[in-house]
Amino acid sequence: MNNNRSILCSALIALSIVVLGFCIKGGIDNFANKDRKVAVKGLAEKEVDADKVTWPIVSKEIGNELPELYTRLGNTQSKIKHFLIANGIKAEEISVNAPKVIDQTADQYSDNRRTYRYNITSVITVTSRNVKLVRSIIARQGELLKEGVAIVDGGWDNPVKYEFVSFRDMKPKMMEEAIANAEKTAEQFAKNSKSNLNKIVSADQGQFSIDDRDQNTPYIKKVRVVTTIVYSLKN
Numbered sequence: 752m753n754n755n756r757s758i759l760c761s762a763l764i765a766l767s768i769v770v771l772g773f774c775i776k777g778g779i780d781n782f783a784n785k786d787r788k789v790a791v792k793g794l795a796e797k798e799v800d801a802d803k804v805t806w807p808i809v810s811k812e813i814g815n816e817l818p819e820l821y822t823r824l825g826n827t828q829s830k831i832k833h834f835l836i837a838n839g840i841k842a843e844e845i846s847v848n849a850p851k852v853i854d855q856t857a858d859q860y861s862d863n864r865r866t867y868r869y870n871i872t873s874v875i876t877v878t879s880r881n882v883k884l885v886r887s888i889i890a891r892q893g894e895l896l897k898e899g900v901a902i903v904d905g906g907w908d909n910p911v912k913y914e915f916v917s918f919r920d921m922k923p924k925m926m927e928e929a930i931a932n933a934e935k936t937a938e939q940f941a942k943n944s945k946s947n948l949n950k951i952v953s954a955d956q957g958q959f960s961i962d963d964r965d966q967n968t969p970y971i972k973k974v975r976v977v978t979t980i981v982y983s984l985k986n
Contacts, residue, residue, distance in 0.1 A: 793933025807909035
């Protein structure tokens, strides 16, 4: 009986030593691998059509009598609005800004030899989600010349602006693509270093940017997201 008890005790001690050995080995492996990490960037890009356009339509009137100028200004604005609505622009997509009046004689830098005293700038703004329609009208704005209306260049103050406002709808899918690309890069790194990819240690939410594809096609946008993910490595 005592022999059996001694054998059992010896077996338990031996088993405990084996288990302890595995635990020590696991601890050593974890300690050895705890600093083995790889940080990779995942990129996803897409080209999309702008889905919102803001078109400032600028016209000017010059003269010496303000009442006459405001009458002419009203006629010009009416012709522009009629042209827009006749070509499919909705009334609620049109807004008329307050006119900007410059008195040339009040300009301290003027040499007072100008032919006209007043210079009035009018801006009618079209804001629409129907980008293709607005672009087609912009291409035909010269037709207003037949109505005696000259549209002037808006310059830096009033450029045509194209936006892509639906990017939130595609954000989850693009993040998924960026993360998948990051994982591929990390797997290749692990393979090259004769390691195995382990779990994600940290990750950011990704940085989104929306830019014009190029200066000639501002109505085509490039949506881009870059995310940084840190993976741990194991043997």
